[in-house]
Amino acid sequence: MNRCPITYEVCGEERYSRRGLNLLSRGLTHLNDLPYTAQEQREEAVARTARMSIQGVQPKLSARLKVREGSLEVVDIGGRYILKPQSALYPEVPENEDLTMKLAATVGIETPSHGMIYSKDGTRTYFIRRFDRFGRKRKLPVEDLAQLSGATRDTKYTSSMEKASHILDFCTFPVLEKLKFFRLTLFCFLTGNEDMHLKNFSLITQNSKIELSPAYDLLNTTLILPNPQEETALPLNGKRRNLTRHDLVDYFALERLNLPSTAADDVLNAVQRGLGDWEEMIQASFLSDSARQAYLDLTNQRAVVLGLSS
Numbered sequence: 001m002n003r004c005p006i007t008y009e010v011c012g013e014e015r016y017s018r019r020g021l022n023l024l025s026r027g028l029t030h031l032n033d034l035p036y037t038a039q040e041q042r043e044e045a046v047a048r049t050a051r052m053s054i055q056g057v058q059p060k061l062s063a064r065l066k067v068r069e070g071s072l073e074v075v076d077i078g079g080r081y082i083l084k085p086q087s088a089l090y091p092e093v094p095e096n097e098d099l100t101m102k103l104a105a106t107v108g109i110e111t112p113s114h115g116m117i118y119s120k121d122g123t124r125t126y127f128i129r130r131f132d133r134f135g136r137k138r139k140l141p142v143e144d145l146a147q148l149s150g151a152t153r154d155t156k157y158t159s160s161m162e163k164a165s166h167i168l169d170f171c172t173f174p175v176l177e178k179l180k181f182f183r184l185t186l187f188c189f190l191t192g193n194e195d196m197h198l199k200n201f202s203l204i205t206q207n208s209k210i211e212l213s214p215a216y217d218l219l220n221t222t223l224i225l226p227n228p229q230e231e232t233a234l235p236l237n238g239k240r241r242n243l244t245r246h247d248l249v250d251y252f253a254l255e256r257l258n259l260p261s262t263a264a265d266d267v268l269n270a271v272q273r274g275l276g277d278w279e280e281m282i283q284a285s286f287l288s289d290s291a292r293q294a295y296l297d298l299t300n301q302r303a304v305v306l307g308l309s310s
Contacts, residue, residue, distance in 0.1 A: 005124055006115030008102075008284040015118065023113050030070040034083070037121035041085035048076055058084050058093070063127070072117060072127065080133055084126040085119065090224045092287055094126035099285040099295070100191050100218040101128075106281070107187055107274035109180075110214040116286065124286060131214045132204065141205040142213055146198035156197040161185065161236040162256050164198060172209045178257045180212045183267045185252065189231060189243060190271070190302045192222030192295075197233040223294055245306050272308045275299070 004011045006020030021028040036044060045059035062079030063072040072081060087093040098116050105111050114128040132142045146156045148167050164181075171177040181201075188196050195217075204213040222228045230240040237247045253264040282296050303309040 003284070003286075005098075005118065005286060008281070008286075020115060023115065024065055025067050027067045028065075028070060031117060032069070032071045034072060034074075034117055034119040034125055036074070036085075036119055038086040038119055038123040038125070039088075039121075041083065041119065041125065042088060044074060045085075048074075058087065060084055078137070079130070081127050081129055083117075084128075086123045086125070092291055093219070093224060094124050095286040096223060096291070096295075097126050097217075097219050099282065099287060100193070100220055101215070102281060102285075103191060103274075103278055104184075104187055104215055104218055106277050107183065107271045109184060109187060111218075112214050112216070128216065131216075142202050144199045144202040148203065149198060151198050153199070156199045157233055159198055159234055161232070161234045161252065164201060164234060165257055167203070168212070171203065171211055173211070175259070175263075177212050178259060179263055179267060182253045182257055182259060182264065183271065184212075184215060185236075186248060186267070186271055186306065188218070189248060190275075190299055190306070191218070192220040192228075192231075192298045192302070193218060194225070194228055194230045194240075195219065195221045195233050200233075220295055220298070222298060223291055243305070248306065268306075268308065275303055275308060 002011050002013065002015055003009065004017035004020040006023055007017050009017040009019065011017040016031050021031060034041070041061060042059045045061050048061065061074050061083040062076065063074050063081045063083050064079050065081065066073050072083065084094055084097065094116055098114060101111050101114050112129045112131045114126070116124040116126050119125050132140045134140065145164050145167050146152065149159060149163070151159060165178060168174050168177045168181060200217045202213040203210055231243050232240055236243060237251050239247060249264060249268070253259045254261060278299055279296060282292050285292060287295065300309065
């Protein structure tokens with residue numbers, strides 16, 4: 001009995017569920033394996049780096065969907081999807097990112113369409129639709145917080161959550177974006193994401209409005225990195241570890257973001273409601289048994305710290 005790597009639904013003898021294919025395109029009737037092994041994808045990513053517009057530490061490829069052929073085709077330009085194959089250094093990164101992005105959606109965080117596709121060697125590759133593309137060739141203006149604060153790839157960790165939040169004052173509706181920022185900060189703490197540096201937050205301009213972009217690059221890095229020592233990439237209240245509810249809620253949300261207490265409580269309640277679905281989703285994920293248990297244990301521990309456990 002197969003489980004769809006896009007939706008986690010049981011799909012019988014099929015490799016993908018109908019709903020999973022529909023998330024890519026309603027006209028898609030089947031989806032072929034990527035014609036590359038994980039190793040070949042990593043090699044392609046290196047070979048195409050100079051010609052492609054996506055960058056980062058993880059190997060990435062640009063792809064476009066060919067509906068009639070039922071395939072994602074790797075391209076240098078014009079891609080609507082980003083592909084991330086298995087890492088040569090760290091285990092289960094695509095499975096980890098896909099699950100974490102799905103968990104984000106349960107607590108009200110906006111995420112692009114995403115999922116996993118099988119490669120020709122049977123490994124799974126993570127895909128995500130680009131949120132900065134629309135129409136045939138139009139691109140929405142997007143700038144990450146490193147660019148907006150004058151930081152570089154080498155200095156993307158030399159800031160703080162407080163400084164990062166000040167950039168949101170340039171948004172069209174700053175309070176709404178600070179609420180999103182608070183929700184995302186809570187989520188990253190709960191899911192062990194200690195790598196949310198300045199380049200992992202972006203502002204997007206669309207419909208004459210400047211706002212936080214949909215979330216991306218969400219991972220439980222605590223599961224991936226050996227001997228993790230921190231809980232956040234950017235210090236909060238002068239701390240990168242041993243964060244408390246006071247740090248995240250009383251200090252950050254209420255004092256520094258200056259959010260109304262009722263609005264902060266609404267976010268906390270939404271996150272708590274979403275937590276109710278996490279165990280089932282984690283258990284249905286494509287992580288190994290040991291990784292699923294470690295992921296669940298961590299989220300339960302962090303929920304206790306935030307006072308959100310039932």
